[in-house]
Amino acid sequence: MLPSAAAVALALALLSAATTSPKFGGTNIPLHKRKSLITVNGTFDRAAAVKDAAKIAKKYSYTQGNYLKNTGRKINNRTDSSLTTFSRPPFPRQAEPLTDIEDDTEWAGTITIGTPPKNFTIKFDTASSDLWVPHSSCTSHGTQNRYNPELSSTSTSKDGNFAIEYGDGSVVSGPIFTDTVTIAGVTVANQIFSAVTTEAAHFLSDTTDGVLGLAFPAISRLGQPSFFQSAMSQRSVHSGEFSVKLAATGAELFLGGTNPALYTGDIEFHNLSQVGFWQIGGGHVTVNGSPVTSSCAGFEVVIDAGTTIMYGPADQVEKLYNMVPDSQVFDAQSGLYSFSCESMPNVTLSWGGRDWAISQENFNLGRTESGSCHCVGAISSRDVGLGANVWLLGDSFLKNVYTVFSVDRQAVGFAQLA
Numbered sequence: 001m002l003p004s005a006a007a008v009a010l011a012l013a014l015l016s017a018a019t020t021s022p023k024f025g026g027t028n029i030p031l032h033k034r035k036s037l038i039t040v041n042g043t044f045d046r047a048a049a050v051k052d053a054a055k056i057a058k059k060y061s062y063t064q065g066n067y068l069k070n071t072g073r074k075i076n077n078r079t080d081s082s083l084t085t086f087s088r089p090p091f092p093r094q095a096e097p098l099t100d101i102e103d104d105t106e107w108a109g110t111i112t113i114g115t116p117p118k119n120f121t122i123k124f125d126t127a128s129s130d131l132w133v134p135h136s137s138c139t140s141h142g143t144q145n146r147y148n149p150e151l152s153s154t155s156t157s158k159d160g161n162f163a164i165e166y167g168d169g170s171v172v173s174g175p176i177f178t179d180t181v182t183i184a185g186v187t188v189a190n191q192i193f194s195a196v197t198t199e200a201a202h203f204l205s206d207t208t209d210g211v212l213g214l215a216f217p218a219i220s221r222l223g224q225p226s227f228f229q230s231a232m233s234q235r236s237v238h239s240g241e242f243s244v245k246l247a248a249t250g251a252e253l254f255l256g257g258t259n260p261a262l263y264t265g266d267i268e269f270h271n272l273s274q275v276g277f278w279q280i281g282g283g284h285v286t287v288n289g290s291p292v293t294s295s296c297a298g299f300e301v302v303i304d305a306g307t308t309i310m311y312g313p314a315d316q317v318e319k320l321y322n323m324v325p326d327s328q329v330f331d332a333q334s335g336l337y338s339f340s341c342e343s344m345p346n347v348t349l350s351w352g353g354r355d356w357a358i359s360q361e362n363f364n365l366g367r368t369e370s371g372s373c374h375c376v377g378a379i380s381s382r383d384v385g386l387g388a389n390v391w392l393l394g395d396s397f398l399k400n401v402y403t404v405f406s407v408d409r410q411a412v413g414f415a416q417l418a
């Protein structure tokens with residue numbers, strides 16, 4: 001049996017199974033996981049983890065650049081000079097070949113664009129805000145679906161150009177349009193998006209067409225409302241909230257509220273500390289019941305259901321593993337540590353409310369190698385370029401809780417899974 005910490009990716013299983021539930025007043029979309037950082041033999045897949053970390057760093061480089069461009073401020077009040085221009089990634093360039101990066105750490109599903117509706121398979125991303133798909137003139141995109149504005153009666157061309165630059169300097173770019181976009185029965189008219197005519201080489205091997213971001217306009221490259229914000233303003237969703245349950249089975253994205261069948265008790269909300277990413281402050285971490293950091297102000301946390309594991313500042317992560325018996329640096333490049341599988345730590349996160357435990361199953365990324373009695377932990381010290389006191393919480397944390405992303409409250413909420 002593989003631990004469910006193995007999950008890297010979640011895919012929308014059957015969009016046709018999406019249903020509108022009058023009882024809950026929202027739309028639920030079943031998700032399933034696709035890939036693992038653990039090999040079939042239960043050992044840690046180091047190569048996959050290194051690629052994953054490099055991809056995360058690239059994603060955060062451009063979204064933080066967008067924030068600076070849109071707001072005139074650096075995200076997290078960063079004082080370092082690395083974010084001065086949009087085009088310069090705030091992290092050292094990575095040696096990993098981009099063509100090998102498998103873009104499989106987000107949820108994928110079918111949306112439709114245009115009139116008549118045309119299907120696209122896109123990744124849902126809670127840490128970016130734009131929508132893009134390939135343009136019909138994009139010849140580099142293999143067999144994927146393409147958007148032809150001539151074939152949609154509701155297409156309107158907009159001024160300007162969209163571009164996302166990746167860590168290797170390659171660019172995804174193209175013209176901007178508005179058109180009708182539908183996901184799982186939630187329809188938005190005049191949604192702004194890009195149909196890209198050039199794509200970075202590493203998208204060629206991708207099984208999806210594009211990306212749909214679920215974060216805020218402040219980190220949008222287009223500086224425009226995201227699909228979900230358009231759905232709110234056009235009253236296509238019942239509330240300005242979407243919720244996520246990530247699990248090996250029964251995973252679900254719920255648009256327009258929460259699904260009460262999936263959690264028990266109250267939702268513990270925490271106001272966003274900054275509106276761009278889904279980011280909250282005042283975070284604390286414990287290991288086996290003892291606090292890791294003494295700061296009463298705590299740390300910032302970015303919630304990203306498109307990230308596999310958890311990343312923290314190197315000094316804090318080192319302190320954390322120092323509290324775990326028999327721990328050592330396992331892989332400096334990916335910032336990962338190992339420890340005895342016999343003394344798996346109990347790690348919790350809190351924001352001044354209850355302690356949210358990370359199950360040992362979700363913390364364990366598998367044995368360092370076949371037959372080893374050392375296991376790899378799901379918190380990495382690798383710098384993904386988010387700043388000195390910022391953690392990034394991905395699936396390894398989110399699988400332990402029901403998570404509510406509330407635009408209405410400008411808050412993230414956690415509840416006990418049912």
Ligand SMILES: *[C@@H]1O[C@H](CO)[C@@H](O)[C@H](O)[C@H]1NC(C)=O
Nearest residue numbers: 038039040041042043045370
């Ligand atoms: C799993 O173990 C088998 C038998 O020891 C081995 O042949 C195979 O290469 C291993 N697979 C991985 C992905 O480590």
Ligand SMILES: *[C@@H]1O[C@H](CO)[C@@H](O)[C@H](O)[C@H]1NC(C)=O
Nearest residue numbers: 075076077273274279281300
């Ligand atoms: C950034 O600085 C402003 C002004 O000092 C402060 O109000 C805000 O809380 C800071 N944000 C973060 C995320 O540290």
Ligand SMILES: *[C@@H]1O[C@H](CO)[C@@H](O)[C@H](O)[C@H]1NC(C)=O
Nearest residue numbers: 014015016110112118119120
């Ligand atoms: C579009 O996607 C839906 C849901 O996955 C599917 O039922 C339908 O057959 C697709 N249409 C085309 C033209 O591929």
Ligand SMILES: *[C@@H]1O[C@H](CO)[C@@H](O)[C@H](O)[C@H]1NC(C)=O
Nearest residue numbers: 269270271272408409410411
């Ligand atoms: C959270 O924000 C709301 C307003 O949106 C405010 O009423 C409330 O006091 C804030 N809570 C905390 C703990 O700051």
Ligand SMILES: *[C@@H]1O[C@H](CO)[C@@H](O)[C@H](O)[C@H]1NC(C)=O
Nearest residue numbers: 287288289343344345346347
């Ligand atoms: C972790 O928690 C479990 C269940 O509460 C407990 O059995 C175990 O002893 C704890 N481990 C450590 C290292 O404290």
